[in-house]
Amino acid sequence: MTNPAETLRQKASRLLDTYGALGDESACTEAMRAYQELLAEHPDDAELHWEYGRLLDAHGRNSIRAAVACYERAIELDPGQNGPHFNLIFSRAALHETELVVDLYKKRLSTAPDQIREYRFLARAYLYAGAREEAGQVIAAGRKLDPGDYGLLDVEAELLDASGRREESLAIRQTLKRRDPENLGSWYMSAFTLEAMGRYQEAIAEWRYIIGWLETHDDAIHTKWPKEMIAGIEAKIAAAGARAGGTGS
């Protein structure tokens, strides 16, 4: 029962509470409208920003949970597809539910030990759980079965990068680029690694390669983000230059 004398602020808080408790999407939609109206009137109210953030966070989590159900259904309907498994692992990690996928893929590996993809899935599930040692063990075991598997190398490059062994990660990325030049994944990952290492010009070169490839393949719509990444790196280079100039003067 709502209070007829309820202020907009009280209404927003009540709807936030209701959405948190029941996951009622109509309460969420109404709460969003209320918070947007309140924030337009009070743009410097910290409490309002905090509450609105919590609403968006709860909504995002519920959306990810719905996505998990979609991936699980997709796997059930088409067990041969690899893609939904990776999405499932990412989404569970976003929900901090990595144990569920670790258990799932351990079980799957025990029933299909000669399927190399099961090692890829389990390694990634561990990697996203922050369990780097276990991820490495799974990769090593999978390699005994299929030493040159592309997917295992891909997850190994990611593991090495996460472990701070960036040169080794970049070396694997070079191998993957040579093996499958049409797969841009390793260019994207190399760009991130190089930027993290402060090798800005090389990172820009990776992004330029990606942009060129996308334009050649009539996929210019996806060049927006790489261009923004280049702009971000150039801003870092300019800031570093300005600092160096300031120090010298």
Add this chain to the structure above:
Amino acid sequence: MNDGDVTARMWLELTALAPDRWPAIRRAVAARIAADLLAELNRLPRPASRLDLERQLRAGQLAHQEVA
């Protein structure tokens, strides 16, 4: 030549030597690899439990610092 190269070469030779029996050999080897791996993984504390333990230890250390 590293371990991976040796394994790859061994697999290739086995495939050539026993093409008809190869799938069964591979399945048997895979079953052993997976069983050893899962036994080793099950021996370690689960990642989330480990994370909890780390958090508790860190919280304990912070509490000590507060008291000091």
